[in-house]
Amino acid sequence: MEISKKTINIWLKHLQNEIDAAYLYRTLVDLTRNEKEKSIFNQLAKIEDKHIAIWKNQLKNNNISSTRTKPTSKAKLLAWYSNKFGPELLAKLQLREEADEVKSYMGLYRNSSVDSTKEIALKLAKDSADHANELMSTYGIKGEPWHSSESGGLLRNIVYGFNDGLTANFGLIAGMIGASSAPHIILISGIAGIVADSLSMGSSGYLAAISEKEVYDYEKQMELEEIKMMPEVEAEELALIYEAKGMNKTEARLRANKIISNPELALDEKVKEELGIIEKDTSPIKEGWITGTATAIGAFIPVLPFLIFTGSNAIWISFIISMVAHFAVGAARSFFTGRGIFRSGFDMFVVGFGVAAVGYFIGELIMKLF
Secondary structure (H helix, E strand, C coil): CCCCHHHHHHHHHHHHHHHHHHHHHHHHHHHCCCHHHHHHHHHHHHHHHHHHHHHHHHHHHCCCCCCCCCCCHHHHHHHHHHHHHCCHHHHHHHHHHHHHHHHHHHHHHHHCCCHHHHHHHHHHHHHHHHHHHHHHHHHCCCCCCCCCCCCCHHHHHHHHHHHHHHHHHHHHHHHHHHCCCCHHHHHHHHHHHHHHHHHHHHHHHHHHHHHHHHHHHHHHHHHHHHHHHCHHHHHHHHHHHHHHCCCCHHHHHHHHHHHHCCHHHHHHHHHHHHHCCCCCCCCHHHHHHHHHHHHHHHHHCCCHHHHHCCHHHHHHHHHHHHHHHHHHHHHHHHHHHCCCHHHHHHHHHHHHHHHHHHHHHHHHHHHHHC
């Protein structure tokens, strides 16, 4: 059977992910002082080595050559950050990565037409789930992260809020420059943009969190009614979920019946196992405040030079630091999107440049027309 280029690229991507994971777990081994945690990270690194060997063997068996042995720039940057500021963020990102791998490998298992790939995907999905559970146990986290509807949580809100404020206000200031506005007009417009952007994003974050909570409460209420109205059907669904996770049929049925007999316990179990949603700990007000503040900080960057410099110096310094900030925030987004750090940074750089160019020419056009 001829292996498609798409399938080969998927194999190579998973191989690189396992190489990165082994490297980062060994980084955690070096940085962690707690001996129990150090031992766990070391075991996880060794299991990742086995995963690397599995993918290399899969490539070799299909006569596909690969020289990949080194971690990506993204993994090296995470290791550098952890060396400078501590391993806590890296440990949490590894948990999220393991959760993503569970979903990714299960998707590969369902969609692949190659039997050997399906076998590998199922094994590695189980291993990744075990890794995630091990990390969660280590850090006292509850739930199953590959079911969570969140993606990056607090840090993600900060990055995206910062990104929105930076890009929107950069375009506004570029438009004012294109219209040949006086420096104090540019400054006033920039400050107004900071206030407007932060209030807009903050309120949007608040309303989004409220809506998400309402959806959670509605789904939970619906599930509770189903448990009360048709407990036999709900018990059967729960038993099937347990079987899919590796429990034998008899044990799965017994456990499901026992749980369904307690409505409160059954509701918690069904929400987690079937719906795959976990209630957020943060309040809507906190999410709105964090998003709004991050937006204000991002929006302040293109304004800052006009508080310190004058004339063309302020304009060029604003342009340079805004473009650098666009690349940096694009690189930061790669930790949530899974894309390469330089590709993501460059894409955001291009977006920032495009927004500035459009804003400038629109400002110039309006000035000529009016």
